[in-house]
Amino acid sequence: SVSPAGFHMTPKLSHVFPESCMLIVLGIVIGLLLFYTQAASVSPLTADVFFLYLLPPIILDAGYFMPNRLFFDHLGTILVFAVIGTIWNALTIGITMYAISLTGLFGESIPVLHMFLFSSLISAVDPVAVLAVFEEIHVEEVLYILVFGESLLNDGVTVVLYHLFEGYSELGEDNIMLVDIASGVASFLLVALGGTVIGIIWGFLTAFVTRFTSQVRVIEPIFVFVMSYLAYLNAEIFHLSGILSITFCGITMKNYVEQNISTKSHTTIKYAMKMLASSSETVIFMFLGVSTVQSKHDWNTWFVIFTIFFCSIYRILGVWIFSTMCNRFRVKKIAFVDKFIMSYGGLRGAVAFALVLTINSHHIPLQPMFLTATIAMVYFTVFIQGITIKPLTELLGVKKAEKRTLTMNERLHERSMDYIIAGIEDVMGKHGNIQIRNKFKRFNNKYLNPFLVREKNVVEPKFLETYSQIKMQEAMNYMATNGNSPSN
Amino acid sequence: MGNKSSLMLQEQDIRDIQAETGFLPSQIERLYSRFTSLDKADNGSLSREDFLRIPELAINPLGDRIVHAFFKESEDDHVNFRQFVRVLAHFRPIKRTQDNKLNAREEKLRFAFKMYDLDDDERISREELLAVLHMMVGENISDEQLNSIAERTILEADRDGDQMISFDEFCTALERTDVEQKMSIKFLK
Numbered sequence: 001s002v003s004p005a006g007f008h009m010t011p012k013l014s015h016v017f018p019e020s021c022m023l024i025v026l027g028i029v030i031g032l033l034l035f036y037t038q039a040a041s042v043s044p045l046t047a048d049v050f051f052l053y054l055l056p057p058i059i060l061d062a063g064y065f066m067p068n069r070l071f072f073d074h075l076g077t078i079l080v081f082a083v084i085g086t087i088w089n090a091l092t093i094g095i096t097m098y099a100i101s102l103t104g105l106f107g108e109s110i111p112v113l114h115m116f117l118f119s120s121l122i123s124a125v126d127p128v129a130v131l132a133v134f135e136e137i138h139v140e141e142v143l144y145i146l147v148f149g150e151s152l153l154n155d156g157v158t159v160v161l162y163h164l165f166e167g168y169s170e171l172g173e174d175n176i177m178l179v180d181i182a183s184g185v186a187s188f189l190l191v192a193l194g195g196t197v198i199g200i201i202w203g204f205l206t207a208f209v210t211r212f213t214s215q216v217r218v219i220e221p222i223f224v225f226v227m228s229y230l231a232y233l234n235a236e237i238f239h240l241s242g243i244l245s246i247t248f249c250g251i252t253m254k255n256y257v258e259q260n261i262s263t264k265s266h267t268t269i270k271y272a273m274k275m276l277a278s279s280s281e282t283v284i285f286m287f288l289g290v291s292t293v294q295s296k297h298d299w300n301t302w303f304v305i306f307t308i309f310f311c312s313i314y315r316i317l318g319v320w321i322f323s324t325m326c327n328r329f330r331v332k333k334i335a336f337v338d339k340f341i342m343s344y345g346g347l348r349g350a351v352a353f354a355l356v357l358t359i360n361s362h363h364i365p366l367q368p369m370f371l372t373a374t375i376a377m378v379y380f381t382v383f384i385q386g387i388t389i390k391p392l393t394e395l396l397g398v399k400k401a402e403k404r405t406l407t408m409n410e411r412l413h414e415r416s417m418d419y420i421i422a423g424i425e426d427v428m429g430k431h432g433n434i435q436i437r438n439k440f441k442r443f444n445n446k447y448l449n450p451f452l453v454r455e456k457n458v459v460e461p462k463f464l465e466t467y468s469q470i471k472m473q474e475a476m477n478y479m480a481t482n483g484n485s486p487s488n
Numbered sequence: 489m490g491n492k493s494s495l496m497l498q499e500q501d502i503r504d505i506q507a508e509t510g511f512l513p514s515q516i517e518r519l520y521s522r523f524t525s526l527d528k529a530d531n532g533s534l535s536r537e538d539f540l541r542i543p544e545l546a547i548n549p550l551g552d553r554i555v556h557a558f559f560k561e562s563e564d565d566h567v568n569f570r571q572f573v574r575v576l577a578h579f580r581p582i583k584r585t586q587d588n589k590l591n592a593r594e595e596k597l598r599f600a601f602k603m604y605d606l607d608d609d610e611r612i613s614r615e616e617l618l619a620v621l622h623m624m625v626g627e628n629i630s631d632e633q634l635n636s637i638a639e640r641t642i643l644e645a646d647r648d649g650d651q652m653i654s655f656d657e658f659c660t661a662l663e664r665t666d667v668e669q670k671m672s673i674k675f676l677k
Contacts, residue, residue, distance in 0.1 A: 331581050332669045402664075408641045409661035416550060416620065417600055417670045423554035424579055425673060426544040429522050432673070435544065442547075459626040467637050 018386045020132040020285050024379070027289015035293050045287035050354040051242070054280040054287075056232045058128055059243050060225075061277035062152060063250025064269075070145045071251070073433060077326045077334075078149035081342075083192075085150065085318050086123055086157040092314045094119030097306060106303045110366060113169045118370045120161035121356055122311060122377055126349030127151040127243070129378075132281055133347060133386045140399035143338050147345040155243035155351075156192030160184070162355055163239070170363055195241030196248050202231035203252025207452040210253075210260040214454060220265035221272060224257060256452045259461060284350045291353070292375055298368035307373045308380050311348070319343035337396045344389055347381040348374075405473065411466040497569075505570065509577035509590055515675050519576065523569050533566035534558075549623040553603045560602075581672040594659070596671035601658050612653040614638055 013022070071078070094116040101110045130151040134144055164184045168176055206227040213220050228249045235245035258266060319342045323334040334342070356374040361367035393400075406414075422434045445459055497520050502513050511519070524530075526538050539555040540546055548554065558567050558575050577590040578599050589595065604612040604620050617638045625634065645653045645661040653661070 329674065331672045331674050332666075407644055407661065408637065409645050409658075410665055412621070412637075412641055413600060413658075413662055414665060414670060415624065416603055417667075419548055419550040419624070420554060420600060420603065421579070421671065421673060423545055423548045423551055424576065426542050426548070427526075427539065427554070427558075428519070428576065428673070428675075429525075430673070430676070438544075438548075459628070460624055463621075463625060463637055464629070464633065467633075467640060470640065 016387065018133050018136055018382075018390070020129060020281075021383050021386055023282055023285035024289040024292075024382065027286035028292060029289070030286065031290035031293030034290070045284070045291045045350075045354065045357070047354045047358040050284070050287075050350060051236070052233075054284050055128070055243070055351075055354075056229055056246055057273070057276040057280045058131065058284075059152070059232075059246050060228050060250050061273045062127060062131060062148070063247035064224075064228075064254055064273060066247070066251050066254075067141065067145065068251060068254070070141055071149055072437070074142065074145055074149065077146060077323075077330065078153060080322050080326055081146065081150040081319075082153035083157055085322050086125075086154040087161070088318045088322075089123035089311075089314050090116070090120040090157075090161050092318075093123055093307075093310050096310050096314075100302075100306055106300055108300075108366065108369075111169070111173065113165055113173055114364050114366060117162070117165040117169055117359070117364065118356075118373070120158065120165050121352050122307065122348060122374060123161075123314075124154050124158035124348070124351060125151040125346045126351045127155075128281060128284060128351070129347035129349030129382055129386075130345060132285070133382075133389060134345065137390050137393055138401045139341060139393060141401050142332065143341060143398070144401065146334070146338075147342055152243065152247050156195060156241040157188065158351065158355070159239075159241050159243075160188040160191045163187075166359075191240050192244060194238065195235045195244035198235045198238075198240060199231050199245035199248030199250075200252050202227055202234065202245070203249040204256075204448075204452065206249070206253040207256030207260070210257050211452060211454045213261070217262050217265055220261045221268045224253065224269050225272070228253070255461075256449075259453045259455065288350060288353060288375075288378065292379075295357075295371060295375075296368050297372045298366075299372050300369050303369060304373050304376045307377055311377060315346040316343040319346070337398055340396065341389070341393060341398055344385055344392065347385060348377050349382065350378075353378055405469050406466055408466060408470060411463060415460065415462075505573055509573055510580055511573065511577065511675065512677060514677050516573065518676060519573055520569060523572055533568045534572065535566055550603055550620070553606075553620075557599065557602060576675075579671060579673045580675060582668045591672075593667050596667050597659055597662065598655065600667075600671065601655050604653075610655055611650075612642075612658070614642060614651065617641060617653075 094112075097119060098110065098112050098115040100106070101108075101115065125147070127148070130147055134148065164187070168180065171180070206223060209223050209227070210220060213223065228246055231249040232242040232246040236242040257269075261269075319339055323339050323342065327333045352374050356367070356371050359367045359370065364370075418434050418437075421432070422438050425432045425435055497517065502516050505511065505516050506513060509516075523534070526542075527534055528538055528541070529535070536555060536559070539558065540551070545551045545554070558572065559565060561571050561574070562568075574590065578595050580591040582591055582593070601612070604616050606616055606619070618634060621634050621638060642651060642653060645657045647657050647660070648654070
């Protein structure tokens with residue numbers, strides 16, 4: 001992705017450090033320069049800027065280019081990690097840290113609810129950091145989708161836990177009733193499902209709109225961007241999960257939009273989206289660096305150490321417990337090495353940082369200490385884990401992904417294997433993933449496609465897509481090898 | 489139903505089937521109870537009609553072919569429990585610790601290959617490929633497009649230039665596919 005050109009020019013550095021590390025360092029340098037010269041006070045990363053402008057492009061990019069099949073095949077496991085795993089992290093970290101604070105080791109007494117507020121924001125794996133690191137190491141696709149899907153979907157949980165404990169903290173410990181706890185659980189379902197539903201609705205709307213844009217090709221990319229951003233804002237208006245909304249908006253619209261728009265618009269969308277996403281990623285990491293210098297700190301050695309320690313320990317423990325649990329239901333088991341990379345890939349990042357910034361220090365006087373600990377945790381995961389994860393994957397022999405287009409044979413026979421499995425499961429009277437997929441496919445072909453797609457709809461559009469991709473590639477190769485093409 | 493099935497299924501049968509297919513006894517009993525519920529005529533065997541009565545299977549584009557695969561080994565157009573389980577055993581997940589011939593990668597591939605190879609000559613011809621394509625894609629795609637897809641598929645896989653895909657060529661074409669996972673079902677215990 002986009003990063004200071006100098007960094008990519010020096011090949012050795014980019015082997016050792018992930019881009020995100022270098023960007024943070026650069027941010028720190030800029031921050032220090034600004035601080036000592038007092039030339040200008042750049043307002044550091046604020047939560048609003050982050051959530052409204054910097055985060056949506058990255059998430060849209062992730063959702064739009066999501067390998068749908070892979071994602072839905074592993075949805076069960078991803079959800080277990082995103083929902084139960086995040087709750088597990090938040091609770092265990094909160095409880096342990098609170099227990100330690102009772103011993104007086106931190107020097108201050110931390111109210112239990114404030115502790116949980118902190119643990120809920122620190123426990124979420126960050127999609128931005130995970131993407132930044134995993135894009136470079138190219139692990140095998142299943143492993144990738146597990147970590148990445150978790151980081152995207154745990155947003156629902158994070159937002160709810162955060163607002164829940166924020167609300168509880170304001171209420172005060174003594175005023176919390178059973179009703180409040182019950183409403184917390186209900187609000188989780190509402191925030192997550194509501195965000196998802198809004199995203200899906202906007203996704204269909206976008207698909208529907210692109211059905212009519214064949215006369216004005218230039219605005220096709222605009223619709224995709226604007227409408228998915230509206231999905232995000234729409235969810236945020238109601239305090240639902242914007243991340244889930246824009247993710248599902250991207251997932252929903254993709255297949256229909258691609259059939260409706262021209263190839264050129266598609267190329268534009270693809271590159272504009274990639275560019276926007278990597279620009280905001282760059283800005284986020286640099287802002288993280290700048291903010292480190294400029295925010296008000298309160299360093300508490302034991303608190304920082306225990307935060308990092310317990311975040312890592314409970315991550316490892318959680319991954320181990322939940323993947324063992326999921327393995328009972330999975331055809332393809334999560335191997336030991338995968339578990340290790342999954343727990344190691346639990347990077348914390350800008351979402352945690354932006355959340356800690358939004359804490360009101362009037363209500364929660366320990367906010368500066370939380371801020372420092374969060375920054376320390378982000379640095380620890382992005383630097384230590386980010387730098388070592390690449391050599392570790394090589395050392396452990398983690399399978400690497402190979403990027404390629406499917407051959408016609410693979411596309412065709414894999415599809416027929418799906419039908420075989422669906423058929424056999426029917427014979428056995430078992431209801432599996434593929435049956436749900438086939439049901440949706442039939443529904444889609446019968447009702448959705450004719451409505452959302454302009455051209456005559458085809459039952460297996462992927463066959464044609466693969467075919468034309470292969471043909472296109474051949475033509476390009478032909479042009480490249482036979483030199484003197486007049487254009488280009 | 490559970491009672492009845494365990495009554496009719498002798499201990500010895502279970503052990504034999506377990507040795508042959510690698511299923512656990514609990515899985516075999518579960519499959520047996522499914523078998524008896526499919527067996528509407530109650531004569532210990534399944535006919536084609538019994539299979540096609542499964543609603544989802546009837547609309548599966550490969551449904552006929554899948555049913556056909558169950559009858560490969562039987563002579564009188566009836567499938568007994570033994571044959572039923574043997575076909576299903578192809579779809580057991582592969583475990584490193586135990587190996588069983590029926591669920592080996594090659595067997596899984598052969599099952600998929602048989603979906604195309606209707607005349608059992610160990611080759612997929614262009615017509616056979618087109619037939620399956622037609623079943624999967626339906627009507628609203630032009631014959632021309634379908635033809636070029638079929639031709640492309642054969643061209644890609646065909647090594648010896650006979651314009652057909654042999655089983656070896658089929659395996660080579662799917663070298664990079666995770667057949668072990670794609671062709672496996674998690675059988676309930």
